[in-house]
Amino acid sequence: LAKTTQPISMDSYEGQEVNITCSHNNIATNDYITWYQQFPSQGPRFIIQGYKTKVTNEVASLFIPADRKSSTLSLPRVSLSDTAVYYCLVGDWGANNLFFGTGTRLTVIP
């Protein structure tokens, strides 16, 4: 399983765009990159997933460079409710034994 490295914490003001970068130097050919969000006392919630280039959905964008050794989750115009821990996962999309790591704790400041 490819391991991931993320910043432990980040702070941002409301309304700003937040970019969280994840390093995954040992990513394998079959691996996808997936981001989850977790609030206290809740299970993680799927945000976005991609394989290469750029993926966008209604809540976030995911940027993946050509070498796929890193990825960046972009949250546009964050609000206080975006305060949570964000996990970057790398693994075979068909596998369940995903490595979550310790995640990035995002704090949105009013």
Add this chain to the structure above:
Amino acid sequence: KAGVTQTPRYLIKTRGQQVTLSCSPISGHRSVSWYQQTPGQGLQFLFEYFSETQRNKGNFPGRFSGRQFSNSRSEMNVSTLELGDSALYLCASRPRDEYEQYFGPGTRLTVT
């Protein structure tokens, strides 16, 4: 459609005891996975069941076991509890491979 449910939500046990946690996946989901979450180790994969068979297992001792029933509901058992087993145990389900996992709220286990 109801989400993943886990029971009980909170549990306090004594060292040496055993515990059984229950997970009901989303209707139609056949894959159920279990994770342990602690402040120090983060979220770690325990095992996955698909159609009543254990398909994948993480790096945990044999004290941790599980099973899945024909209705896809799953149970996780931990025997001879240790203080270090105190954690949030999360269950996740998905309909089949190639889909994201949907997590339940977890069971908070405290071992004293």
